[in-house]
Amino acid sequence: MAGRIKIRAQKKGDITEVKALMRHPMETGMRKDQAGDAIPAHFITEVSVFHGDQPVMQGHWGAAVSANPFLGVRFAGGEAGDPVRVVWTDNQGGTGEGETTIR
Amino acid sequence: MTTIHAKGISRRGWLRWAMILGAAAALPGRVWAAVARPEAAFGATALDEALAALGDTPQVHEGIQFTTPDIAENGAVVPIRVEVDSEALPNVRKVSVLVEMNPNPLAASFDIPPGTEVYIETRVKVAQTCTLYAVAEADGQLYMQSRETKVTLGGCGG
Numbered sequence: 001m002a003g004r005i006k007i008r009a010q011k012k013g014d015i016t017e018v019k020a021l022m023r024h025p026m027e028t029g030m031r032k033d034q035a036g037d038a039i040p041a042h043f044i045t046e047v048s049v050f051h052g053d054q055p056v057m058q059g060h061w062g063a064a065v066s067a068n069p070f071l072g073v074r075f076a077g078g079e080a081g082d083p084v085r086v087v088w089t090d091n092q093g094g095t096g097e098g099e100t101t102i103r
Numbered sequence: 104m105t106t107i108h109a110k111g112i113s114r115r116g117w118l119r120w121a122m123i124l125g126a127a128a129a130l131p132g133r134v135w136a137a138v139a140r141p142e143a144a145f146g147a148t149a150l151d152e153a154l155a156a157l158g159d160t161p162q163v164h165e166g167i168q169f170t171t172p173d174i175a176e177n178g179a180v181v182p183i184r185v186e187v188d189s190e191a192l193p194n195v196r197k198v199s200v201l202v203e204m205n206p207n208p209l210a211a212s213f214d215i216p217p218g219t220e221v222y223i224e225t226r227v228k229v230a231q232t233c234t235l236y237a238v239a240e241a242d243g244q245l246y247m248q249s250r251e252t253k254v255t256l257g258g259c260g261g
Contacts, residue, residue: 015220028228030206045140056219060140064202064210064228066180072224 005098009084016078016102018049018056020071020086024096028063044096047088049073056084078102138214144199145209153201153208154238157245161238164246166191169237171250178229178254185237187221195221197240204233229254 006021022044029041043063049056049071056075071086078084085099144156154160170184187195198221199212210227221239229235232253239246 019224028206055216057216057223058138058214059223060145060212060214062145062207062210064205064207066226066228070182070224070226072184072222074220074222076218076220 003088003094003096005086005088005096007084007086007098007100009078009100009102011078011080011102014076015074016051016076016082016084018071018073018075018084018086020049020098022047022069022071022086022088022096022098024067024069024088024090026063026065026067026069030063042090042092044069044088044090047071047086049075050085050087051075051078052083138197141199141209141212144212145207147209148207150201150203150208150236154236154245157199157209157212157238158240158243159245161236161245161247163248164192164239165248167237167239167246167248169235169248169250171235171252173251174253174255175229176255178231178256180226181229181235181252181254182224182226183235183237185221185223185239187239189221192239192241192246195239195241198223199236199238199240200225200227201236201238202227202229202233203235205230 003023009016009018024044025042027039027042031039033039044061047059057073080102082102088096144153147153147156166188168186175181185198197214200210201208202210213223215221229252234249234251236247236249
């Protein structure tokens with residue numbers, strides 16, 4: 001299950017602002033479905049932001065990050081047209097990836 | 104005797120496989136894995152335990168700007184922002200967000216390389232009205248800022 005990521009990177013002065021919206025249920029493993037059965041934990045554990053090949057941020061997440069997670073980060077440098085990429089992996093081996101260019 | 108011996112080998116073989124698979128699982132694919140996930144802190148079920156696993160007791164620092172809503176109508180989606188003034192508190196390489204009354208207080212932890220602004224925006228679940236903590240690590244020391252958020256509807260229902 002590879003999830004797509006909505007991602008935007010915008011240059012503001014010397015700073016590039018990245019905003020990413022991921023599609024993911026972020027199940028804690030503590031909820032039950034209508035039949036009373038536990039819903040297995042399913043959440044993004046690692047998320048990284050890259051500017052070209054350079055890592056800009058690595059996040060380690062728990063199940064307490066909201067469903068369909070939003071992430072905003074800012075880094076110095078970056079020119080219009082440079083690629084910015086966000087990738088994640090979850091606790092069930094799923095991955096997601098999104099790429100955009102700075103504008 | 105032979106069966107025991109054979110069992111011993113297979114068990115060792117199995118262990119070796121388990122180690123290889125474990126190592127593979129620990130490498131999160133294409134995700135930058137420069138810094139390991141703070142597993143012990145994520146597993147902690149109390150705030151003190153989580154903070155102890157992250158390092159020392161954090162000191163309150165005014166250089167950390169922590170923004171959360173005063174009242175969250177929906178605890179499942181609580182927007183938060185952590186911003187650190189790099190002049191007031193330089194060399195921050197890690198920012199963690201903790202929610203005091205959640206089953207596992209540590210919600211997220213971010214590794215920040217030099218050149219990246221210490222600025223994180225995300226949304227977290229907050230089980231009930233409690234204090235949220237933003238903890239920044241700089242030069243091996245922990246600093247924090249805390250904010251209380253009142254929750255009208257808990258973040259763990261469903």
